[in-house]
Amino acid sequence: MNTLRNAISQMISISEAEAEEFMAFCYRKSFRKKAILSDDDQFINEVYFIEKGILRVKIIDLDGREHTTHFASENQFIADYNAFLTGKKSRYQLEAMEDLETVVLPRKAIEWGYQNLKEGEKLGRLVAEYYFIYLDTRIQHLYTLSPLERYDLMNGLFPDIHNRVPQHMIASYLGITPIHLSRIKKQKD
Amino acid sequence: MNTLRNAISQMISISEAEAEEFMAFCYRKSFRKKAILSDDDQFINEVYFIEKGILRVKIIDLDGREHTTHFASENQFIADYNAFLTGKKSRYQLEAMEDLETVVLPRKAIEWGYQNLKEGEKLGRLVAEYYFIYLDTRIQHLYTLSPLERYDLMNGLFPDIHNRVPQHMIASYLGITPIHLSRIKKQKD
């Protein structure tokens, strides 16, 4: 749980006593590769913090097709935060790509934090801002970059992604078919 | 400025005295149709609140092409919030589509609010969460819906958008060319 504690300490100042009490609401949970941490069509009341491993976030459209919208790995918070915040049912599935070790932050922990941590609201603000910035940047890239350019960019952001997830999921993340990704990579030479 | 005050009151509880003091940092500003409120390649230290009118957010890619990424109208906060938060130069331009009346919230107002409003951090959290939810929903739609489906959806969200902005900007927002939007609309019959 120290990893979570460190991550929080990097965002806000938090006392030993506060941290202790906050962590009491949280617990560790492991998942096997391919496990679904969080399923769609259900209400979301937990946020995960990843200590080890990598997962993907995917969404299924009306034709039953899967789209990988996001990857998350060590030292990141992950959830269908949209559903968590709005109280609507989730549209996403979280699927472990490797054996995972996580810390679960139940809604109670987070609400307790808002009310009792000196900088609890600030922590919530920084997390929301962080993910807002991430999504805004992605939207910028979707509008202004070609799939190949986005592919190169992703390699800069996640240098080891190729060894951890199959390429057809990367293609899905880029919004193209795996066949097309093959073509694009070939053209690079 | 009452419109801004009301918008804030809907999100947090704020006393008369607090509101008074906060508003003292803000001021009204008007823009003519086609004016650029906020230019790209510069640092962002203001957030706008729209009292009247509508604007678009656009981004210019390396080939010099414009992409309309967002519309904002009455009772909404708008800025390159990404650049505002990160301290990086803006990638967006904000352009008035009609004569605009706005209230400017300078960075000082917002920072003062975080430190002095009882629920200042909470306000910041709610705004960031609101825009995160908006962007996440857009990304869901980009992955799972066709341009036509996104077009129909947009009409539900902004019923009067057609009377306020030209169609080629709507096409740009949808990520397609105006010619293609014409085609799509024709197929609907």
Added chain:
DNA sequence: ACAAAATCTAAACATTTGTTATCGTTTTCC
């Protein structure tokens, strides 16, 4: 260790979407 499943590439073809050019209409701006 071995059979089954998953993965990546490739080619041929189909579909979608973009590009360029044109035309008539509407809007804008002095």
Added chain:
DNA sequence: GGAAAACGATAACAAATGTTTAGATTTTGT
């Protein structure tokens, strides 16, 4: 009020991307 610009539709053509199928290789599960 009138010239100029912006706008929306359309057609013909070009480019990008998806679909289907196949085959070779690797990974997975037991």
